[in-house]
Amino acid sequence: MKSESSTFGKPRNRTSLFHKGNLMEEQTPQPEPSLFERMRKRLTPEGVPADDRGRMRMVMESLILHIHPSKVETTSMKWTYTWGLGGLSALLMTILGGTGIILINNYTPAAPQAYLDILEINSNVWFGELIRNLHHWSANLLIVVTVLHLIRVFVTGAYRPPRELNWLIGVAMLLLVLGANFTGYLLPWDQLAYWAITVGTSIISYVPLIGQWLTQLVLGGPEVGANTLLNFYSMHISFIPLAIFGLMSYHFWRVRKDGGLTIPKSSKQTEDSKPERVTTIPNLTNREMIFALSWTAALLLFSMLVPAPLEGIANPALSPNPAKAPWYFMGLQELLLHFHPLVGAIIIPSIAIAGIFLLPFFDLNLKSVGVYFRSQRGRALTVLAVGIALIATPIWILLDEYILNWTLWLPTWDTLLSNGLIPLAVIALPLILLDDRIHKFFQADTEERVLFIAAFLFTAFIVLTLIGIYFRGPGMNLYLPWNMPTVVH
Known part of the structure; x- marks a missing residue:
């Protein structure tokens, strides 16, 4: 029995030593991972999955990526x-x-x-x-x-x-x-x-x-x-x-x-x-x-x-001289040069902001959702609106600067009317007539007409802003940029 015990014991001891050898190999110190690798493992413990299903699950479980769907x-x-x-x-x-x-x-x-x-x-x-x-x-x-x-x-x-x-x-x-x-x-x-x-x-x-x-x-x-x-x-x-x-x-x-x-x-x-x-x-x-x-x-x-x-x-x-508002408010400052302050600073901006807020409730056609400018006709009308605004806005500014004088022509009228509401009506009436012509001549639907008016007004405001920034000099008078006088205080 002793011989059997010793005979069978030796293999067991050798096997045990063999396993210990494996353990020693497994416990051999490995190179320390880089800082980036440690951060990646902490933030995404499982790493980026190799399959689509795992990636979709990762999106759903990640706070940062939760704003995205699993597939796009x-x-x-x-x-x-x-x-x-x-x-x-x-x-x-x-x-x-x-x-x-x-x-x-x-x-x-x-x-x-x-x-x-x-x-x-x-x-x-x-x-x-x-x-x-x-x-x-x-x-x-x-x-x-x-x-x-x-x-x-x-x-x-x-x-x-x-x-x-x-x-x-x-x-x-x-x-x-x-x-x-x-x-x-x-x-x-x-x-x-x-x-x-x-x-x-x-x-x-x-x-x-x-x-x-x-x-x-x-x-x-x-x-x-x-x-x-x-x-x-x-x-x-x-x-x-x-x-x-x-x-x-x-x-x-x-x-x-x-x-x-x-x-x-x-x-x-x-x-x-x-x-x-x-x-x-x-x-x-x-x-x-x-x-x-x-x-x-x-x-x-x-x-x-x-x-x-x-x-x-x-x-x-x-x-x-001149004292100008920040560039993003120069369009408003330019309006104040042409309208009564209540009209230029309050009424026109309020109408514009209200119109922007209400746009989704005027434009309800779901067929053209995702299509730039609604249609081919919409693209053409947008180009037309931008072109008209680029020409009409500078002409209006020059007329109002050098020819039109509502307060002189209507001296007994309140300036809110003579230099505010009447000039506003003079501008609005042609725009309303132009919209009617667009509707009848081009057979434009409501969405395309909204697009036309919005493109015209936005382009006009950009022109006002650029004129206020680059063409207004001392006394807020109009000058060509290359002829702008230098004011010495």
Whole structure:
């Protein structure tokens, strides 16, 4: 028995040693994974799945990717359909949030310390000037991108049922973006900012009944001063960004809830056929990452080459000539040169904003959803509207500047009538007649007529803005840009 025991025991011991040898091999220290690999495993413990089913599940389980469906239509990924404007707006908001937090830590909202802090940021804070430039240009670009995004939604009819609410949210975000830029404009406390805000806030005083009270509330006093700076700073870093981020989150969720992007039906697609779909990961996410990195690099390069404007410290006793509003309000300032303040600053902008909000309720045809400019006829009418506006708007400005004089012709009339409602009616009547001709001659439907009028009015406003920026000189008189006189204070 002993011999058997010893005989059988030896193999057992050898087997045990063999297993121990395997354990020792398994416990051999492995090279430590890189920081990126550790982060990837923490954020996506299972890694990116190799199969479509796993990728779809990953989208549903990821907070960041939850704004996307598990699969997207290939048509919606075409660059020329959305131009990436919604995603670019979100990227710019992220950049503004990050750079804004850095700037807050080096800024004091008190005059004249605010101006000195800007100088300190530009000269003594590491990468301070680059961060300020990036913040400034991203904010200005956000206005342009938001407007273009709304135009893209409008011309493709992407605000039609069931997306009306999301259109209203988008317009509200545009107003908040303008508010964020306007409140941030004053913070450097230089001459450019001080007098631009002085001109811009003067528009508030024309609000009927409560204009003066509202102006005092916004400015914190009778004129732009230290209280104004504090008020604008408070709104700029608290209410406005919180409202934008809140609405933006809901906006993205509504896009998903309302069925994603509006996609035009292909000519080869039948009623019963289903559009081709691909998984969001990696088909869409890779494109979004490349898009975001490309724009970030472009913005960084531009910010390195072009500094944000900064003039001398604000001087209430020294007004520049001319004193202009921020560029995005120059269209309104130009209107004030041609209309009574109540009409130019309140009535016309209010009608325009109300019309933009109500667009989805005038345009109900679901057949052309996702189609740029509704139809071939819609494209032609849009080109016609832009062409007429490009010609008619400068002609009207020249006539009103040098020939028309309503107050002189109607001296006994109230200026609200002679220089406000009557000129407005003179402009509106030809537009109404033109719309009627378009309807009868081109057999345009309601949606195409709405498109025509909107294209005409938007182009006219762009022309007003450009004239205010580039053609208005000392005394807000008209000059050719190359003949603009230099004013010496």
